[in-house]
Amino acid sequence: MKISLLFLLAIIVASCSNTNKPVTGPYLGENLPGNEPQLFAPGFVNDGIATRDITFTPDGNEVYFCKNIGNSRYATILYCKNTENGWTKPEVVSFARDSRYIYIEPCISPDGKKLFFVSNMEQEIDENNRFITDIWVADRSEDKWGTPYKLDTVINSPDPEFFPTVAANGNLYFTREDPTTRANTIYKSTFKNGTYQKPIPMPEEINCGRARFNTTIATDESFMIIPSIGMSDSYGGTDYYISFFNETKGWSIPQNMGEKVNSPTTFQYSASFSPDGKFMFFMSTKANALASGNLDYKTLYKMHNTPESGNSNIYWIDASFIDTLKQKATFIEN
Template identity: 30%
Template sequence: MQFNPFALALAVSVVFSVSDANAGELVGPGVISTGLQETSAAVSPDGNTLYFMRSDFAEKDDTILVSHRREGRWSTPEVVAFSGEWHDSEPAMAPDGKRLYFVSNRPAHPGEAPVTAEMGGQHFPGSHLWYVEQQADGCWGRPVHVDGSHNDGAMIYNPSVAANGDIYFSAHREDSGKLYQIYVARRTTAGYAAPQRVDLGDTDHNRMDPSVDPEQRYLVYAGNEGDSLGSADIYIAFRQSDGRWGKPIHLPGEVNSASLENAPSIGRRFGELYVSSNREDDTHFPKPKDVLSSLQQRLEGPLNGSRNLWLFDISDVLKEHGIEH
């Protein structure tokens, strides 16, 4: 997303379980979470298959990978069959597990040019919304382009799908202000309606990477509401009785740190929350004298400042707001 002794001890202690409600777990250290960039967890209904994105530090080369948990251990990830050729990123599993959504710069129709986006005079790989559907043999079918105005501007990121098919995502659109905001495209019998901005307050704050509860009772996202510990933290908003979203709450405990936290994803068990973070091992000087092998091992490990996948338990926060399952 290899260890020095401290990092190895940490990985062993947290790799399979969360010991208390607020402790974080590094997901698959050295296998899923590595010295590269790993973000955007998408978990199968049984919790034993994990899709995620791996990229270079500049995030110019994004690819979707999959790992399977067998006897308590994650398998060596493989590139999914539908990825590896285009700039594919941010997988998101539908609640029933029958569709896997993602965004990509692949052309919407064969023979067309790759999708590009423009912002502030800069051009870069754009993104449209796609999905693959589970076939009778359990494999994923061919990618399907999700038509609709949500693709306008070619900057749709981090989709998240509710049980009724509504899709939440982050984007920069005409009503976003200068920053990114969160939108929802409602599913209708005629396709997807025009996106509506999710009202979480004024647009002076950056809001990205939504993950919505299947029943749309709460929404987690990455941003900075003015009280972030780092450049971006994870927030939660609860739907009120009148249907509107309540004031965003900065998630307590160890979910947030002085490092970057983003790309939250609600897990399959109650209270599970996957988060991408570039938190790293502390270095104190004088340090134990390195030789080349120990230096390489530490610098290439998952706690080298790259983004990795972490797992947290936010069940206490949910229960405090009347959500029990």
């Protein structure tokens, strides 16, 4: 039986907090994190369903994030909005409800005028059962998003493109997958005179490791976060690395961001920042919702519907630790 996104939404809403007390305050009323990561908005954003890819409008009053079921067979973008009556409960965005397609990796431009995301709309699953995804965008019109449209062939090729990330000057960074080798390459497209220029591959400091994908650019392009696998100092899974840009030296050698955001035998591959850059949000598959004693059905059911059960969750942390990493940046000598 085919599951519809409306059914997915029903599961999501049912799994969220059932309290009638309104959620108020910035960041869905959460206490701000310090130097240690915290699960973001448990019971509201994180609810046991696999959750990743979070982005905010510049005023912080709207948050968008992705949920997926069945290894992303059903995946869509939800949002919550801060109103005079408190934060609304998660709702699927209007253009992301067709269960034939996936809608993932939302990214709101720093000026709040564009919502980029990835979808396989207008595509078919190829012979290798892969989704051929493209980068789409919706423009802001007053307080709503317009009808999404696919970026042209300067950005979207016959190969899969995914995870758009945008700098304040409009420059677009994204990942493209080679259809033969399945290797992922990070590209940059300069935004000039209102037009995206031909993308160019980023240097080896960014295209590092055995595989890399889903990079996140700082709004001022001063650093980039790179989820990478196969690095010599990996914690064991996909880790977040960071590279800093210097006008004369170029990009620094990728540096493991450390145990604050990376964990052994887990996956980390989706990062973003609060609109003011003070907080880093990141996805991880930590499994901290562990049982003690004998297992029974009730315990298993509760674990399955609890954050940190092994599905992906979104965490946040004070981003000031990046300043310490910058002090350790090293560069390849020319």
